[in-house]
Amino acid sequence: MDFLRPATWEEALAAKAEHPTAVPIAGGTDVMVEINFDHRRPQYLLDLNRIGELSDWEVSEADEVGEGASVRLGASVPYTRIMDHLRAELPGLALASHTVASPQIRNRGSVGGNLGTASPAGDAHPALLAAGAEVEVESVRGSRLIPIDEFFTGVKRNALAADELIRAVHIEKADGPQQFSKVGTRNAMVIAVCAFGLALHPRTRTVRTGIGSAAPTPVRAKAAEVFLNAALEEGGFWDSGKIITPSIAKRFAELASGDCSPIDDVRGTASYRRHAVGVMARRTLGWAWEAYRGNADGPCTHGSKGGAQCA
Secondary structure (H helix, E strand, C coil): CEEECCCCHHHHHHHHHHCCCCEEECCCCCHHHHHHCCCCCCCEEEECCCCHHHHCEEEECCCCCCCCCEEEEECCCEHHHHHHHCCCCCHHHHHHHHCCCCHHHHHHCEHHHHHHHCCCCCCHHHHHHHHCCEEEEEECCEEEEEEHHHHEEECCEECCCCCCEEEEEEEECCCCCEEEEEECCCCCCCCCCEEEEEEEECCCCEEEEEEECCCCCCECCHHHHHHHHHHHHHCCHHHHCCCCCHHHHHHHHHHHHHCCCCCCECCECHHHHHHHHHHHHHHHHHHHHHHHCCCCCCCEECCCCCCCEEC
């Protein structure tokens, strides 16, 4: 196995172009596990740790009509820094970051690595789907932005070309409450049995979701979103801020359960995952809507076995 150590982004792109099968490594929290268990034996490892810009982020402010406020998150920014510095801008992703493994892993692991692995159980994915993120990728041929809805193409497969690397993730700054919930066999060092992210977008009067570990790829609960967006608009909920009725919350949860396609495996059954997704959908909607109505008093913790904290 050859170890490639570019010092600049341009050198990294050139190395990836010359060796398309080279596996990028920064935190190594996924790649090294696969190598240690002999599940993967790449010919080349492409070490990105010397490229400082990948560990930086930029926050842009909104224009005069309130649009354009976003965060450009370098691919190697570790989860710990998201939790410490971007909780206000990216609350859903910060909550998801809290559930990632141990402090040691959170100090090394990154959203870029999570995207590169493209596991259905990746903790960052539901939050990114709910926020409507875009993935900035680049090769010697040029750069492009891939909408998060188009990024995951199969089990541990993504839309990257063989010579492309993930440079950053673009995420709009939250304009409303966001939530994340995860079910696991314990509170730490655990792969999600299933996970659910939800984001309110008051500016566009829409709700977006993300489901993890309950389909071949991370997915959105699109039927549930369509129903809820129509119900909130037709019922005047955005303007009135009134409590969402139990019947609406129940139907949203039912549709979210139907929007996933889980399997039975060693961590859980398909039927349990469907049930849990519905429960998490109802709960995250309730937590986020209470925050929208102004009833949240500050940080709190909901549930057990990996349930989310509300911002």
